[in-house]
Amino acid sequence: MRIKKYVVKNMNEAMTRIRYELGQDAIILSQRRVRKPGIKGFFSSKLLEVTATVDDSRNKDSSDSLQAIKSLFSGEIPIQQNIQKTQEDNESSNKFIDNRNKTNFGSNIKDTNITGKDKHDIKDPEVVSDDSKLVNEMKEMKDLINSLITKENAEMPKEKSDEVTELLEDNDVDKRVIEFLSSQISEDVPSEERVSALRGVLKNNIEIFEKTPNKVVILVGPTGVGKTTTIAKLAGRYSLMEKKKVGLITLDTYRIGAVEQLKTYSEIMNIPFKVIFNMSDMEIAIKEFDYCDIILIDTTGRSSKNAMQISELRAYLHKVATDNIYLVLSSTTKNKDIEAIIEGYRPLNYNAVIITKLDETSTYGSVINILQDSQKPLGFITTGQSVPEDIRVPNKDELVKLILGEEKIC
Ligand SMILES: Nc1nc2c(ncn2[C@@H]2O[C@H](COP(=O)(O)OP(=O)(O)OP(=O)(O)O)[C@@H](O)[C@H]2O)c(=O)[nH]1
Ligand SMILES: [Mg+2]
Incomplete structure (x- = not known):
């Protein structure tokens, strides 16, 4: 693009010189009245200063942009270089379009004072033919860009879904x-x-808690997951099957009927049973069951969201001082809730998890979700309401098959 300033006597002189030097495509950017420099200027009449420009690259621009897009499409130019080039081309095109909105020398030379409306009415044959060429080139560009987008979409790596x-x-x-x-x-x-x-x-991410309980076993967990039933199952397992001396304790005096529930099991299995109401009761009860091989403690179901309840439970656990604290979770728990429950119970420093109600679900993903979130070994799974039979220590192969849907528990 060339820009030139002319200081002339009148517009006619300016037009002649501009047309001669810059050609038909020149555009007048500005005009103003000026005086000749120096003292002499004061005494002579004012002159006209006309600034004109011609865009040498005018016809080159759109075809260059087109070429850039073609190169991009064929992969000839690295993408970065292309973007830069396209930007330059855009700027250039914009200037070109801007310039076209300004005074075009070819159409304007006859009268610089034509109104905006009149300007639109002027039909310069050269401009019309330029416009149709431009329209064609734009159309070609559009088609190329569209096919480029389609091609890129087709080549885009699909979301990894193996x-x-x-x-x-x-x-x-x-x-x-x-x-x-x-x-x-x-x-x-x-x-x-x-x-x-x-x-x-x-298999590598499943750990089984195979430790034989040393004396005190305590179960904690949200309401209704099956803590009391699991305690009864464990009592039956250790007492009836393994012939161990078992003592039962509940500190769940919160829910009506909770004491009766475990008392009934203890009577059926003929296992001693104690109810405790406070911390000191707890110490006494454990001392009194000193002759037992295993003491099983049931707790009140607590919401993991209630920090007060969790810290109260923690105080009890502190008194018991055991490394057999199980967090009981149901396999039917929603995935989002599993995470929250596990986090809420973390202050209790439980040693393993028990997953209940596997008979109530048709998919077993929750098993691995629970183990991953808790990062604790799995102690037992329970598979029904029958006491004491519906409990077992799982094996890894069986769990893998369940998780992958290759086996079911009915
Ligand atoms: N299907 C099925 N039901 C179970 C299983 N374990 C427990 N239940 C049932 O779940 C219900 C609640 O069991 P509980 O043992 O009372 O649960 P909990 O955790 O002690 O409940 P709270 O003391 O209220 O917190 C009862 O109807 C049980 O029979 C299981 O493995 N499978
Ligand atoms: Mg209970």
């Missing part, structure tokens, strides 16, 4: 857990081997 992810999703494994498990499978594992690799990953 067999492993689908399988885990189908079995209600939580998204976060799926991400973690998938990250454990090497990218190099071919797709037909990924599910079997997942089996190994699951």
Whole structure:
């Protein structure tokens, strides 16, 4: 683009010189009355200063942009370079369009004072032919951009949805857990081997709490998950099957009927049973059961959201001082709630988890969700309401099959 200033006597002189020097396409940018410099200027009449410009690249611009897009499409130019070039071209095109809105020398030369409306009415044959050329080029650009977008969309990597992810999703494994498990499978594992690799990953992330309880066992957890029933099942297991001396304690005096519930089981199984109401009762009861091999303690169901209740429970646990604290969770709990419950109970420093009601669900993703979130070993699973039989220590292979939906508990 060339810009030139002319100091002339009148517009006619300016037009002649501009047309001669800059050509038909020149545009007048400004005009103003000026005086000649120096003292002499004061005594002579004012002159006209006209600034004109011509855009040498005018016809080149759109075709260059077109070329840039073509190159981009064919992958000739690295993308960064292309963007830059396209930006330059855009600027250039904008200038071009701006300039076209300004006074065009070719159409304007006859009268610089034409009104905006009149300007639109002027039909310069050269401009019309330029416009149709521009329209064609724009259309071609549009088509190229559209085909480029379509091509890019087709080539865009689809969201990673492999067999492993689908399988885990189908079995209600939580998204976060799926991400973690998938990250454990090497990218190099071919797709037909990924599910079997997942089996190994699951197995590595399941830990079973196989420790034989040393004296005191205590169960904590949200309301209605099956704590009392599980205590009764454990009492039956240790007392009736393993012939151990068992003592039962409940500190659940909160709910009407809670004491009766465990008392009934203790009577059926002929197991001694104590109810405690405060901390000092707890110490006394444990001392009195000193002759027992195992003391099973049932607690009131607490909401993990109630920090007061959790810290009260913590005080009791402190008195008991055992490393057999189980957090009881139901396999039917929603994934989002599992996370919150586990976090809420964390201050109790439980040692393992018990997952109940596996007979009530048709997918077992919650098992791995609970184990992943808690990062604790699994002590027992319970599989029905029957006391004492519906409880067992799971084995890893069985759990993997359940989680992957290959086996069911009815
Ligand atoms: N289907 C099925 N039901 C179970 C299982 N375990 C417990 N239940 C039932 O779940 C219900 C609640 O059991 P509880 O043992 O009273 O639960 P809890 O955690 O002690 O309840 P709160 O003391 O109120 O907190 C009862 O109807 C049990 O029979 C199980 O493994 N499967
Ligand atoms: Mg209970």
